[in-house]
Amino acid sequence: MSLNAVAAISLDLDDTLWPFAPSVARAESALQAWLVAHAPKTAARLSAPRALALLRDEYEAAHPELVGDYRALRLGSITEVLASVGEDTALTQPAYDAFYAARNDVEFFEDVLPALTWLGARFPLVAVTNGNADLALTGGGEFFMGALSARQFGAAKPDAAIFHAAARMASVLPSDMLHVGDDFDLDVVGATNAGLQAAWLVRRHDGADISVPSRAGTHVTVSCLLNLCALLGRRDGS
Incomplete structure (x- = not known):
């Protein structure tokens, strides 16, 4: 799959930006x-x-x-x-x-802060999490225009409502928003069912093949966030 035009990006937190x-x-x-x-x-x-x-x-x-x-x-x-x-x-x-x-004393994956720097300069970023991490305490909050947690919002991924709220926060249509996360059902299936584009982040280094579940929505698979930056950069020539 190739991505359509992306106007904003939502990102999961735990096991996407840092190991949980x-x-x-x-x-x-x-x-x-x-x-x-x-x-x-x-x-x-x-x-x-x-x-x-x-x-x-x-x-x-x-x-x-x-x-x-x-x-x-x-x-x-x-x-x-x-x-x-x-x-x-x-x-x-x-x-x-x-x-x-x-x-909230987390250790970011090595690719995360460079990738957020690149992404944040080009797209509005919204954090969407079912967990209880606080970007003001973990660090990295400066890259995000806002954050939605399931407890505060009242609905959790894969409910379409939290994805639609993220799109509204970024002032874009759901179809123009890309959601990035590590959990296939919560992040990929949830986002695509809500009408968003999705990137499945699979941080595997054992060389094993990644089997895509049959329930997959249309999505891209990336091994790190810098891989996603390269994919998006090829689209806009940056």
């Missing part, structure tokens, strides 16, 4: 250290490997109405841990603050 798993692992380590220091009776419940991740998953299973609201799930699981050992649940918010600061 390491940032969450660092955040849970920071949260555990904070809890043990300020609520020492939690240490016994947090001694097992991945204790905080498992406790959060258990809380999500018990509260399906909160699925996708990562802030509420983390706050609830922290409160539950504190209460279960007799610690003050008023510590929930400062504990979460420690977690959230570390969660």
Whole structure:
């Protein structure tokens, strides 16, 4: 597939601009250290490997109405841990603050900042995420004209509404907007079903073939954001 004229670009955040798993692992380590220091009776419940991740998953299973609201799930699981050992649940918010600061301490993929510099000079950029990262804290926000998160907007990818809102934010038609992301169903299928163009970002370096699911909408596949810049640059001669 070749891209049609592109007037604006929306980008996913986690696993598109930075690896998600390491940032969450660092955040849970920071949260555990904070809890043990300020609520020492939690240490016994947090001694097992991945204790905080498992406790959060258990809380999500018990509260399906909160699925996708990562802030509420983390706050609830922290409160539950504190209460279960007799610690003050008023510590929930400062504990979460420690977690959230570390969660936004991300390491951008090597191609990202050079690519955002190139893209941001040529297109309005909008961040579209189902996660809870904050570009004001991660860095990189200067390249974006705006951001939409599922929790704040009230709809999550692959819902067409969040893609259409991104196009409105950039003042373009959905068909003139290109969405870029790593998740095939959320980003590619979601965007193309909403009438956007899509670029599937597949950061694989093992030489394996990339099989495209049969449910694929029309899209391009790129291995990094600089690859996308080259593709767009060939179109406009830059």
